[in-house]
Amino acid sequence: MPQLDDLPTPALVLDLDRLEANLDRMAERAAALGVRLRPHLKTHKCVEIARLQQQRGARGVTVSTLYEARVFADAGFADITWAFPLVPSRLDQALELARRIDLGLVVDSPEAVAVLERSEASLAVFLKVDCGYHRAGLDPESSMPEKLAWRLAGSERLTFAGLLSHSGHAYAGRASCLPAGRQERDVMTGLADRLRAAGLEVPVVSVGSTPGMAAIDHLQGVDEARPGNYALYDWTQVRLGSCEVADCAATVVTTVVSSSAGHSVVDAGALALSKDPGPAGDGGFGRVYADHAAGRLEPGLRLTALSQEHGIVDAPLPVGTRLRVLPNHSCLTVAQFDEFHVARGERQVDRWKIWRGRD
């Protein structure tokens, strides 16, 4: 196996020591908070990483697409929550999968419940609840969660699996992580209490976001958490205070291929790093390491623009210089590559497939 210095660029490198430390830390954190960990695999889409999470006690996994669900089912994962509002045109695919594994579905509308009722299939169904992010989910103050929960509970074949939320508003900034995590917990446990008081069984209260998990003070009343990004972290999580630069496990190795008076061009563009703009007002599409081993960035050096395969670095550097870049958003960066170059320090020790397919 080569040294990282010998890899053709651009290359996505996974630092195995940092990954393992991140997985250990979140497993301990979940245990300390008294919740089961059901990691979201959309971040890494990698069977080997999911197995490391399972070895550390993960109880089931979370995915964002049915393609991911099938990949991990085929790899032996038998308890998967598809944490995305049901896509009606994928119902047949979901049913096929639900016959061979425990598949949890998610809905947040009477229309979606009606689709499931018509299917006459046995399915475990979560109600998605808006815990303050206001992207998707039922209004917890409305009568709809109870109505739909009763419909699911009263169905012959469907099962009301519980309540599920995502505290995406924790990403608004460092000051938002704790309040968003608390709001999510309080909204979800409050709603679960009201449903239970009305006579419903609420088997699972499921919450989740990496910054929420990093910041939260307690999770009493919550059963499981579904963070995903924590496996790899990224510049956004550094800025949110979820981690340090030295914790970030996924980096892109790139080469200066052109240089002029004011800037350099590297071979990592939008199809390597993604055009995720990162933390609001922060500027740039990736940060450059001064010393990866030390977890230290080069102050002021960043990718300022990306086109398809070109990245612009705001300094004139010699052609041939190799840089290591910390992405803004590891989930989107990983999904641009077919494999991780898995490294211990500067030595590549393996290559792991990224199941980034769609269908």
Place this chain on the structure above:
Amino acid sequence: MPQLDDLPTPALVLDLDRLEANLDRMAERAAALGVRLRPHLKTHKCVEIARLQQQRGARGVTVSTLYEARVFADAGFADITWAFPLVPSRLDQALELARRIDLGLVVDSPEAVAVLERSEASLAVFLKVDCGYHRAGLDPESSMPEKLAWRLAGSERLTFAGLLSHSGHAYAGRASCLPAGRQERDVMTGLADRLRAAGLEVPVVSVGSTPGMAAIDHLQGVDEARPGNYALYDWTQVRLGSCEVADCAATVVTTVVSSSAGHSVVDAGALALSKDPGPAGDGGFGRVYADHAAGRLEPGLRLTALSQEHGIVDAPLPVGTRLRVLPNHSCLTVAQFDEFHVARGERQVDRWKIWRGRD
């Protein structure tokens, strides 16, 4: 083959009638301008489309990565320009490929020329020239182009293939297309004239961008053009005036999966559409069709935000509604999918692989 209405979403649809019309039109345009067409395949990464371009007289093709070069070489394309500044760590791969096809390489620095000189391989090398875009390329007013051209011409094995540019500054806005195209032409032909006056042979003057090709008045002195986006077009090209909405050949079919008072959530997020922000100041990550057959958008309806798999549409629409979305930037959207659903009207007639791999 199913109707498009039956496809599981999100799905990338290629309108074959529009594609063919686009390819015809650009072939005629190149002929009228008196230049050979060497289409850039990075837009579609699809062998079937490249063959349609070849059938319409394309003379060689252009790619942005060596992975693409290998894919199209394996598919029988024997004349390929890798229009990206040489990545030194990929030299061995380039040499392997150059043994079996005509591979054109691109450099814009003495360092890159030195890498090639040390390789002792037979390679055809273009000099990349900055024609006003100021991303990469040699300063045409400097002495460097002539110096490097002499080095290439004097090398035992290397061949000076000509001058190559990309008028990316044509993307600055509708008013920029013609001036940028003219500047590119004049800079390139002027430099070629000076090199020839100095005694150098300049076999090829190669320019290229879709908006430049759409706007340019003449290309006298230019030998070939390398537009790519014109095969599919997108919202950015509509705004630049390169095409009409009715010409755009690649769309994403998506489903409303969640709906609230002010917005809807669809299943096309950043990993379907890409986070390309589109034309400057325009806002939005995709436009929604009112009537795809008529090439008419729904005024005011757009995707206002994207997360990994979620898209936000700025209107409350019933769950289950299927929408067809015109992407901001088809090159980046296509690269998020594994295949085109190829359609005549509303009927799927084929599925074509998108070679979006990296390595």
